[in-house]
Amino acid sequence: MALLAGFVTAVVPVAVFGVMSTANTNTPAPTPPAIATRDLFGVPAQPSQPDARAGAITTTLRHALAQADLPGDLSQQILRLLRGSVDASAQASPGDYFRVIYEPAGDGCCGQDVRMTALEVQLRGSHHSGVWFATAERPQGDYYRFDGTLMAGLRFTFPVVATRVSSTFGGRVHPVSGTQHVHSGVDLAAPKGRAVHASADGVVSHIGNDSRGYGKYVVIRHANGYASYYAHLSKIERGLRNGMRVTRAQRVGAVGSTGTATGPHLHFEVKRGDRPIDPLALIRKTNVSALRGEQLAAFQRVASVARMRLAAAGPDALTAANKTGDATGRPLTRS
């Protein structure tokens, strides 16, 4: 929060606007070191030209981004990264804002002209920030918080400390009846009462009781169209409600055998859209190992440059822009 010190008082009475940090010549601002982010972790230097945009959020985040007329699909990248963590259509609080840094994608990757390299959003009392960082193992890059942990919605983990996987995902022929049976999730055997945790950040979308199926169960909606199901629970975590935001590893209930279950286990299911997918494959895919050692040191250098660039995008630039023009670039008329 130190980064935000002083900004809250610099409330800008302009609806929504974007400014280039480089255009800010009126106010002395910290000058970021002239290094491309990717220089720092072994990729040859490129004439990368990061740009920054910032704006107040006076109505909703979605509206602010639309009004800011960001290049390429930058506003979609922002919304995708924050989906599951913020409500982009909710009314903002006074002083809310966004700051984003981007650079030319350069490699023609993924059909986008620009890549978001850092983001900071203050919205309705919560603060979200992310820095893009690539490693040799994940050259496509991931978004991390400033402390080096992965950002919301991008990582799924085991929801319970299981003794074993008692049934895997997918179709198979029943050994006795010979009928085809499709298992829409995985069964994780564990003693009754053991804590069940949210597999990824998200929002509780359903709490149900289906005595002839899932038993007591919880559904969590995540970023990128994912939803996870936690079934046969012996109890739902006290205070858990529909619409409540949960973070990865937050407790949502306890292992049980309610509904159709022969013994205590967690039926853990993940869908993308309407299609069930293999939760274990998803966990393997998104279980990015924590940054440590040299990688963490490299990330910290990248993150500190990103911090400076974000800070340079506002409030100084916001204040300067406010003196000279409004959202449309017209000079403000003052009598």
Ligand SMILES: [Zn+2]
């Ligand atoms: Zn099952």
